[in-house]
Amino acid sequence: MAVSGDTEDSSCGLCTAEELTDIMTAASGRYTLLPNTPYDEVYPGIYVGEEDFAKDLIQLKRVGITHVVNAAHGDTPFHSQTDPSRYKRIHVRFLGVPALDHMNFDLTPYFQSSADFIDEALQSGGKVLVHCVQGVSRSATLVIAYLMIKKQMDVRDALRLVHSHRDVCPNDGFLQQLCDLNKVLFKDK
Template sequence: MASATPESEDAAECGLEELDDIITQPAGGMTMLPNTAYDEVYDNLLVGDESDAAPTAWVTHILNAAHGVDIHHVNTNEDMYRKLKVTFKGIEAIDHMSFNLYPFFQESADFIEKALDNGGKVLVHCIQGVSRSATLAVAFLMLKRHMTVKDALRLVRSHREVCPNTGFQQQLIKLDSQLRLQRHDKLQTE
């Protein structure tokens, strides 16, 4: 799978309506659920659900974006993957508009980047593989591959039916604004 370029022709700031269009436009204005357990959304980066169909035979790292023990979480841990020599990280996120996933963007992106830099293959999953995991994958692409939120979401959406909840979308827009400001400040000092 070829990587997308970090340069964006669509560099303008965006809002929720534009992200919603990116999510629903390929399905004729509808929100769809994926029909696969996981999909590769970027080179060696997979987004998926909680199913047992996860490719643990060849995945080297798993990021559980729904780590926890109740019905709204996926109860996995590093002990479960140790024998398979899979590195595990859990984020105890709730798929709710009011949940602040933003503080986990950088540590999740660092986890994914370290794995990819070492030749690994990463599965980021949650319960359905559409909101929490997709949000962390988009944040990775923004932070580590220097994509705008629109470019990153388009790339992920082109490989998997995803639909981050509105609160997560707002947090991605916030990240996009902050990264845009950092790039502007950097250009001003050069």
């Protein structure tokens, strides 16, 4: 994504990974908390969760999940091994994003396609699970990007909303990528 201009103030989109970390840790005395549930609805129809929940087809059907985004799609121990064939028999649509939870992994090329997939799920009356291994970094980043792109939310508001429903902690690299997205989306505001 192209980023332009460096003179914006915080009300116009400029933010830092440190500022976003402060938002996530303010209520806990500056500690990073991890979720104590396998999944949480963070926005109507959008669930963020961990790999074990994503693999439990009975629970997915019980919750009414119709679409799955695997934000850690791949075959290494750092990925989550869910794929389209797992969901075909229960008629769940699938999108795989081969992200690593590393500060230098560029997740931005997947922001738009993930946002489109999530939006399509919601527009069709479905429910979407966005998961990674623990449901705290990669998956949360994609959901925050969705809220920014499709719901025109500022990164701070999107993070606060998601974090109010699930303890998430995207890594600093992903937080900076969200700040960069915010700068692009709100450059004229």
